[in-house]
Amino acid sequence: MKRRYSTRFFLEQAFKGLTRNGVMSVASIAVLMSCLIVLGIFSLLLLNINVNLDKIAELNEIMVYCEYELTEDQIVEVEEKIKSLDNVGKVKRITKAEALQTMIDESGEYADLYSDITPENNPLCDSFEIIYEDMDGTSVYNLESQLWEIEGVRKINTVYKIAKTIDSLKSGVMLVFIWFLVILFIVSIFVIINTIKLAVYSRKSEITVMRYVGATNGFITLPFLFEGVIIGGAASALAFACQSYIYIYIEKMAANEMQMITVLPYTEVWPLLVLGFLAIGILTGVIGSVASLNKYLKY
Amino acid sequence: MIDFRNVKKFYSNGTVALDGVDLHVDDGEFVFIVGHSGAGKSTMMKLLLREEAASSGTITVGDYELTNIKNKDIPYYRRNLGVVFQDFRLFPNKTVYENVAFAMQVVGTPRAMIKRRVPAILTTVNLAEKMKCFPRELSGGEQQRVALARALANNPKMIIADEPTGNIDPKMSIEIMNLLMKINKLGKTVIVVTHEKNLVDYYKQRVVMLKEGRIIEDRVGGMFQ
Numbered sequence: 001m002k003r004r005y006s007t008r009f010f011l012e013q014a015f016k017g018l019t020r021n022g023v024m025s026v027a028s029i030a031v032l033m034s035c036l037i038v039l040g041i042f043s044l045l046l047l048n049i050n051v052n053l054d055k056i057a058e059l060n061e062i063m064v065y066c067e068y069e070l071t072e073d074q075i076v077e078v079e080e081k082i083k084s085l086d087n088v089g090k091v092k093r094i095t096k097a098e099a100l101q102t103m104i105d106e107s108g109e110y111a112d113l114y115s116d117i118t119p120e121n122n123p124l125c126d127s128f129e130i131i132y133e134d135m136d137g138t139s140v141y142n143l144e145s146q147l148w149e150i151e152g153v154r155k156i157n158t159v160y161k162i163a164k165t166i167d168s169l170k171s172g173v174m175l176v177f178i179w180f181l182v183i184l185f186i187v188s189i190f191v192i193i194n195t196i197k198l199a200v201y202s203r204k205s206e207i208t209v210m211r212y213v214g215a216t217n218g219f220i221t222l223p224f225l226f227e228g229v230i231i232g233g234a235a236s237a238l239a240f241a242c243q244s245y246i247y248i249y250i251e252k253m254a255a256n257e258m259q260m261i262t263v264l265p266y267t268e269v270w271p272l273l274v275l276g277f278l279a280i281g282i283l284t285g286v287i288g289s290v291a292s293l294n295k296y297l298k299y
Numbered sequence: 300m301i302d303f304r305n306v307k308k309f310y311s312n313g314t315v316a317l318d319g320v321d322l323h324v325d326d327g328e329f330v331f332i333v334g335h336s337g338a339g340k341s342t343m344m345k346l347l348l349r350e351e352a353a354s355s356g357t358i359t360v361g362d363y364e365l366t367n368i369k370n371k372d373i374p375y376y377r378r379n380l381g382v383v384f385q386d387f388r389l390f391p392n393k394t395v396y397e398n399v400a401f402a403m404q405v406v407g408t409p410r411a412m413i414k415r416r417v418p419a420i421l422t423t424v425n426l427a428e429k430m431k432c433f434p435r436e437l438s439g440g441e442q443q444r445v446a447l448a449r450a451l452a453n454n455p456k457m458i459i460a461d462e463p464t465g466n467i468d469p470k471m472s473i474e475i476m477n478l479l480m481k482i483n484k485l486g487k488t489v490i491v492v493t494h495e496k497n498l499v500d501y502y503k504q505r506v507v508m509l510k511e512g513r514i515i516e517d518r519v520g521g522m523f524q
Binding site for chain 2: 299
C-alpha cells in the first residue's frame with residue numbers, strides 16, 4: 001500500500017527525534033552556531049576592511065599651506081587663483097585659528113599645552129583643502145605644479161601616491177581575505193556535516209529497525225530532513241543574536257573611540273547576516289542529515 | 300509460501316555461506332531452522348529479509364521473487380513479514396505503545412485504527428499495562444514480547460524469528476515460544492531460527508537442519524541432533 005503522509009506527521013517525528021536525542025541535537029546546534037559566528041565575524045570583517053580601503057583609495061585631496069606672513073587680502077587672492085585652476089572641484093579654506101582649534105580638540109587631555117597660544121602668537125598658517133575631480137597621475141602632478149606657481153604658497157601635501165598604492169594593493173588584500181573565507185567556509189561545512197553524521201550514527205539501529213518494518217527511504221529520510229531544517233534554523237537564530245550583539249558593541253565602540261575607522265551601520269548588515277546564516281545553516285543541516293543517512297539506506 | 304531453489308551465497312572473501320539450498324515452506328507451517336554457528340542460518344535470514352541478495356538460484360516469498368526484486372519494492376515486501384530478533388531491536392526512545400504503533404504508521408494505517416489496534420495487540424502479548432513504559436524499563440522477556448507485538452502489528456502472513464529466546468531466561472523462552480505457536484495456529488507461517496536444542500525437541504515441529512551451507516535434514520516432528 002503506497003500512501004502519502006502529512007507534513008505534520010514528519011514534523012512531529014522530527015521534534016520527537018530531536019528532543020529524545022537531546023545531547024546530540026544540542027551538540028549539533030552548538031557546533032553549527034559556532035561555525036556560523038566565526039564565518040559571520042570574518043565576513044563582516046572583510047566587508048568593513050573593504051569599505052575602509054575604498055575610503056582611503058578615494059582620497060582625492062590636496063592640502064595647500066600659505067606663507068605665514070600673508071595678509072587677509074593676499075590669502076583671498078591665493079584662494080581665487082586656486083579656484084580658477086582646471087579640475088579643481090571644491091576648495092575649503094582653513095584659517096589658522098580653525099587649525100589651532102582642531103589641534104586643541106584632538107589633543108584631548110593635553111589641550112592645556114596650548115593654553116599660552118593666543119590669536120596673536122598663533123604659529124600656524126592658513127591652508128586650503130582642495131578636492132580635485134577624478135584624474136590620472138599625470139594630471140595630479142600638473143595640478144600640483146600649477147599650485148606651486150601661485151605666489152604665497154609655502155607647502156603642498158598630496159596623498160595621491162598613498163591612495164593609489166592602497167588602491168592597487170586592495171585587490172590583492174581582498175583576494176587573500178576571500179580565500180581565507182572560502183577555506184573557513186569549507187572547514188565549517190566539514191565540521192557541521194561530521195557532527196550531524198555522528199548524530200545520525202547514534203541512531204543507526206533506529207534506522208535499521210525502520211527498514212525492517214518496511215519503511216521506505218523517503219519515510220526514513222523526511223524526519224531527519226526536518227530535523228536538519230530545525231537544527232539549522234535554531235543555530236542560525238542563535239548565531240544571529242550573538243553576532244548582532246557583538247557587531248552593535250563594536251559599532252558603538254568605533255563611533256566613540258576609533259573615529260578614523262568606518263564601521264558599516266548595523267542596519268545595513270543585518271539583512272545579509274540573516275540571509276547568510278539561514279542559507280548556510282539550513283542547507284548544511286539538510287545536506288548533513290541526508291548525506292549521513294545515505295549509507296544506511298542502501299539495499 | 301517460501302521457495303528456495305538451488306540458492307547459493309558466496310561472499311567476496313571466498314566464504315560459501317549457502318551452497319545449493321532447496322527448501323519449500325507452505326503457508327501456515329511452523330519451521331525451526333537449526334544448525335551450529337557458521338551453518339548458514341543467519342545468511343538464510345538475511346536472504347529472507349532481502350537484507351542481502353543470493354549469489355545464484357531463486358528465492359520466492361509469496362508474490363515476490365527476491366532475486367529480481369527492485370530496490371523500491373523491498374520496503375513493500377518487508378511489510379508482509381513480521382520480524383523478531385534476538386536483541387529485540389526496539390526503538391529505545393519510543394514507548395511500548397509507540398514502538399508497536401510505528402510499524403503501523405510506516406504502512407500508513409490511519410491514526411484512529413492505530414489507537415484501537417495497538418492496545419489489542421499488547422493485550423495479546425500480556426503487556427497492556429506497560430504501554431507507556433520505555434524499553435529500558437522492561438525485562439528481556441517483556442522486550443521480546445513488545446518485539447513480537449510489533450511483528451504482529453500489520454497482520455503479516457509470516458513471522459520470522461531470529462534466535463528469539465537467545466537473550467531471555469528459560470521460563471520466558473517457553474512463554475515466547477507458546478506465543479509463536481499461538482500465532483501459528485491463527486494461520487500464520489512461522490520461521491524460527493535457533494540453536495536451542497531443548498526448545499526444538501520439546502515442540503516437535505518441522506526441523507530444517509543446516510550444516511556448512513547445506514540442508515542435511517528436513518523432517519516434520521524432528522529433533523535437533
